[in-house]
Amino acid sequence: MSRLFDRLRDGAAADWQAYVGHPFVDGLARGTLPEAAFRHYLVQDYLFLIHFARAYALAVVKADDLAGMRSAAATLDALINHEMGLHVEFCKAWGISAEEMEQAPEAPECMAYTRYVLDRGLAGDVLDLKVALSPCVIGYRDIAVAITERPDFRGEDNRYLPWIEMYAGKDYGAVADEAIAELDRLAAVRATEARMPSLIRTFAESCRLEAAFWEMGWRAGKPAAPGFWSRLFGR
Template structure:
């Protein structure tokens, strides 16, 4: 007996161009080869700080949208991790790149950042927990896939690569394990809401697929924004 199709894998399969455009974006490929202009990376880091703030708010909304204790705890733990740990680590990492916390606080939010983060919040506010998790998944799960791809890609250069720490962070076991918990939550919540089995015939599937593809395209816009600083 074959296992039920994965919601996450099915979402990716339904948006191949947008997904590949995101996880194999020139920003990512240049970063992997160590060829990304440092100005682009600094610009990305500053915008990513602002993104993390909105990402935290989105996971706080996941607490509100959760009905099961398991989902409440997982969403609350993610908010705690982001605000009380990841944010401080990001600030420290930015300082190593010459971007101070004062610089981060003064950084104007880029349009690509605003479009993406507000889209995710709108998906969660107007929908349920599943809508929100699907809109979040290109970020919560996509960075893990980017990390794995870079680690496995023969074109990736680690020795002497100024972005080696970034690659090792997202390909590392801690981040990969966290992403796996997010994937399991997505699958669990989808099943609880009747989205399982023959996904293509499920009445909710077209909307979920559209949410996912839109989020992927907005992730592409985020990478484009990073390259615009060159």
Template sequence: MDIFDRLKQAAAADWNRYVDHDFVRQMGAGTLAQPAFRKYLVQDYLFLIQFARSWALAAYKSRTLADIRAAQAGLAAILDETELHVRLCQRWGLSPEDLAATPEHQATVAYTRFVLDCGAAGDLLDLHVALAPCVIGYAEIGRNLTLNGIEALADHPYRDWIGEYAGEGYQGVANAARAHLDDLASRAMTERRFEELAKLFAQASRLEADFWQMGLDTR
């Protein structure tokens, strides 16, 4: 069992509320209301801007060239991910300028600043544990929503989003992040510290669930 599986096991209830949230289930079933998805997507674009800063912080926190390269790869993946959001939002007549001008929802601020604070106050392992529910969790959600393969989605209304995270490219990003997290843990984690990291992981998972709920919230 690698460190990611141990963290998931320690925070099982919070993790399951995140990856099996009603927003995710509705999206998988194709019944999610378009305004809910659009609200989520715009906020996720803003979310990714802050996560790009987190990967830049990871490079600064790194002490080896390998860790810096891992941060560079994570940052590149985030920037590529924003292109999906721009493309989908253009279907509703929303330009990149419209997205950038949208105020951040409190759920967006809560999780992204939590991650940045973990990185600023802690070390590289703290930062990657805080990032893991998003980076690796979306890959798990993508797989869960494509048990019969991406092609089986046919004309599913959220095929593009699901296919992005279930696809080989993003799955590779998540697998690399998982392997890097395990390597960091082998260098910097003690069993006593694991308890602290599990609390951090659980909090990040709760904030992810809150982010889904923000999409469903009509206020």
């Protein structure tokens, strides 16, 4: 079987492209994304990471063997005790405190995405769960690397460059490569040709939910539409 991630991405090409080519990504590349959009995204991404950690806790339960349990447990530990701390430090530079993020209401787009991933893991097996997670884990690396290769990429004086460099860097690249390898290891045991349409549907839905997550942030950067009474009375 060819590399599973390639088959998933090719099978859900339109949804993948809508995710990686969203205007939010264009704004990151060009440095034109409104700050309000990025700030809203950062807060919701923190809440997303909490449920992301729960997904890896579920991966411990769903793992096929002790090696799989150790791998999922190590990722869970890294998320809770390292990555979330880095996210908090990153957000401080944007004037966003951990308390502010923890008290923020969870956006419907965040809720829909994270609960979908957990549902796939609960209803299916560890491969279903890892496929549902893969657009995020692998996609962020692919998006960031693609940004640095764009002719319209603005590296100088781009307030979003630290985010881009983080996900395009070697450390996160190793995380994405390991996620690809893990998909192949699981596929060797659990994937069949008959199962591919279901796995592609899961991958496509996660891509759509990722695009919706970008859209959530993108909308937050736009002026609020006037309410009914403002439109009626011009106020």
